[in-house]
Amino acid sequence: MQSKKVEVLGHAISNGKGVQLNLDIAKLHTRTKIQVPIIVERGKKEGPTLLMTAGIHGNEINGIEIVRQLISKKFNKPECGMVICIPVVNVFGFLNQKRQFPDGRDLNRVFPGSARGSLASRFAYHIVKEIVPLVDYCIDFHTGGDSRFNTPQVRVGANDIESIELAKAFGAPFIIKSKRREKSFRETMHKLGKKVLVFEGAKALHIDNYVTKTGVGGALRVMQHLGMRNFTKDLLQWDNKVTTPVIINSSIWIRAKYSGLFHPMIQLGQFVNKGDCLGSISDPFGSFERKIKSLYAGYVICINESPIVNQGDGILHISKD
Numbered sequence: 001m002q003s004k005k006v007e008v009l010g011h012a013i014s015n016g017k018g019v020q021l022n023l024d025i026a027k028l029h030t031r032t033k034i035q036v037p038i039i040v041e042r043g044k045k046e047g048p049t050l051l052m053t054a055g056i057h058g059n060e061i062n063g064i065e066i067v068r069q070l071i072s073k074k075f076n077k078p079e080c081g082m083v084i085c086i087p088v089v090n091v092f093g094f095l096n097q098k099r100q101f102p103d104g105r106d107l108n109r110v111f112p113g114s115a116r117g118s119l120a121s122r123f124a125y126h127i128v129k130e131i132v133p134l135v136d137y138c139i140d141f142h143t144g145g146d147s148r149f150n151t152p153q154v155r156v157g158a159n160d161i162e163s164i165e166l167a168k169a170f171g172a173p174f175i176i177k178s179k180r181r182e183k184s185f186r187e188t189m190h191k192l193g194k195k196v197l198v199f200e201g202a203k204a205l206h207i208d209n210y211v212t213k214t215g216v217g218g219a220l221r222v223m224q225h226l227g228m229r230n231f232t233k234d235l236l237q238w239d240n241k242v243t244t245p246v247i248i249n250s251s252i253w254i255r256a257k258y259s260g261l262f263h264p265m266i267q268l269g270q271f272v273n274k275g276d277c278l279g280s281i282s283d284p285f286g287s288f289e290r291k292i293k294s295l296y297a298g299y300v301i302c303i304n305e306s307p308i309v310n311q312g313d314g315i316l317h318i319s320k321d
Contacts, residue, residue: 006082008040009130016044018077025126026092026119034092038131039071039085047081048226049134052219054086054141056108056185058093058100062202063141066215075220078228084131092119097205099145109181111188128188137166137226138189138196139219143211144203147306148314151268152201152214155186158249163195168245169225170197170218173269174301174319175245197222203305213238246299249321253314256281258290262309264316266300273297278316281309296320 006013009021022035052070054063067087070076076083088094092102101107101120110117113124144150151174154167158177167175180187189196199218201211217238220231256262264279266272272294282289292315302317309315 004046006042006134008084008134009038013040013042013082015042015046017042023126023130025123036086036089036091039076039087040082041077041085042082043078043080043228045080047078047228048136049082049084050078050223050226050228051084051086051131051135051138052076052141053089053138053185055088055090055094056140057106057142057145057204058088058090058095059097059204060099060141060143060145061205062143062207062211063199063215064088064094065207065212066141066199066219069212069216070219073216075216075223075231075234078223079230081226081228082134083223083228084134086131089127099204108185109183111183111185124185127185128192132189132192132194135189135194137222138194139170139199139222140185140196141199141215143201143206144302146204147304148302148317149203149206149268149305150200150302150317151300152199152211153301154218154245155198155200157190160190160195163197164247166195166222166225167197169221170199170245171221171243172199172201172214172218172245173243174248174299176248176251176301246319248299248301248319250319251298251301251317252296252320254278254292254294254316254318256309256311256313256315257292258288259310260284260288261307262304262315264303264305266303266316268300268303270300271298272300272318292316294318 018041054067103119105120110121112128113121153174156163202208260281298319304315
């Protein structure tokens with residue numbers, strides 16, 4: 001919960017005011033500064049502080065689009081509390097349209113970072129030192145990697161009751177109870193007592209309208225749930241239907257038994273029964289084709305949309321409860 005006096009990156013922010021700041025901690029090899037814009041809006045009344053981040057992986061564009069829309073439509077301006085938006089955390093990766101930092105490291109595997117570590121580690125350190133202490137709640141927007149298209153879903157810890165309630169308020173079709181990855185932003189925030197929702201939707205280097213609407217609508221519902229602002233009218237105009245989320249306790253990747261051309265025959269979010277045909281893998285010459293049948297009943301939460309797969313590649317992610 002924020003106090004009456006709030007400073008972000010050394011700038012005092014009064015009630016009812018907003019500011020755009022820059023986290024400036026590194027330069028390119030050309031000596032050009034890399035600045036990470038941080039947009040802060042403080043309500044006129046006291047309340048919680050919500051952090052919304054995207055682009056921890058620089059090629060996960062759909063999350064960036066969600067936070068961009070929240071800002072451009074001024075949804076990030078609360079009546080109570082404070083909203084901090086970092087639309088592109090990994091500016092380096094965004095410039096290069098790559099997942100990693102220039103040092104080859106995955107930013108989401110080096111938290112809480114180190115003041116004397118690698119470039120990615122130093123960056124993580126400053127985020128944790130300068131921004132995280134101000135925060136009570138966080139929504140971290142991601143997409144599937146490369147050609148893996150995730151249906152809209154919110155990931156939370158299995159035993160985190162408050163975060164599960166926040167995830168229900170978010171209103172994505174699926175809530176996935178998943179383990180926290182070591183040295184991830186989510187794990188670090190959890191250790192510091194912050195509540196985090198990780199939203200996943202779409203795939204890298206892609207923007208999907210349905211996923212964007214789900215992400216924006218979910219953020220508004222979370223803010224409303226936290227008492228930061230009433231978005232009832234906005235949500236009606238947004239035409240974003242709320243569904244009762246399906247809670248998934250466990251899931252499994254179905255992997256390709258053969259290399260070849262992958263032809264999925266099901267839809268994202270679809271429920272499949274054991275024995276249902278999920279797709280096929282064929283050679284490019286018309287002499288070989290093998291059907292892929294489901295070994296479990298469950299929901300399809302991710303499809304690998306790459307037309308060419310290699311033996312062992314994850315091609316479908318299905319719930320398994």
